Amino acid sequence: MVAEQWDMVSFECGTVAVVTRQNQLARVCFEISQDAAVEAVRRYCPDAERVSQGYPQTVLSQLAEFFQGTRDEFELALCNESLSAFAIKTHEELMKVPLGAVISYGELWLYPVIGL
Numbered sequence: 205m206v207a208e209q210w211d212m213v214s215f216e217c218g219t220v221a222v223v224t225r226q227n228q229l230a231r232v233c234f235e236i237s238q239d240a241a242v243e244a245v246r247r248y249c250p251d252a253e254r255v256s257q258g259y260p261q262t263v264l265s266q267l268a269e270f271f272q273g274t275r276d277e278f279e280l281a282l283c284n285e286s287l288s289a290f291a292i293k294t295h296e297e298l299m300k301v302p303l304g305a306v307i308s309y310g311e312l313w314l315y316p317v318i319g320l
Contacts, residue, residue: 207225207251207253208223208224208225208230208249208251208252208253209223209224209225209252209253209254209255209258209259209260210222210223210224210245210249210252210253210254210255210260211254211255211256211260211261211264212233212238212241212242212245212264213264213267213268214238215267215268215271216271217234217271218234218235218236218237219234219235219236219237219238219240219241220232220233220234220235220241220264220267221233221235221241221242221244221245222260222263222264222267223245223248223249223252223260224258224259224260224263224283225283225285226283227259227281228259228281228282228283229259229263229280229281229282229283230249230283230286231245231248231249232263233245233248262280263280266278266279266280276303282295294309294312297312297313298312
């Protein structure tokens with residue numbers, strides 16, 4: 205089994221926990237509190253080890269820059285190995301939505317057709 209690592213940070217909007225696997229982002233948990241974030245990681249990735257250095261900190265650093273308004277693109281490798289074909293296609297379509305745009309999942313599937 206591949207070792208998973210995780211860490212978390214709190215922002216004004218809540219706590220974000222990230223789980224990585226082989227220097228790829230595997231899961232992001234947005235929660236209202238640190239306790240809820242820990243619980244989410246333990247529920248979805250029970251064998252993940254919390255670390256204070258490594259790829260989780262790279263992810264959290266980029267998220268912090270995003271929330272501070274200094275980053276609008278992420279330079280992260282994503283772990284797709286456990287995603288369904290639907291989830292991968294959804295991610296591909298979400299990448300086409302302009303930063304700051306609000307779109308529903310229904311609109312997302314029409315996005316290529318209506319050209320938002």
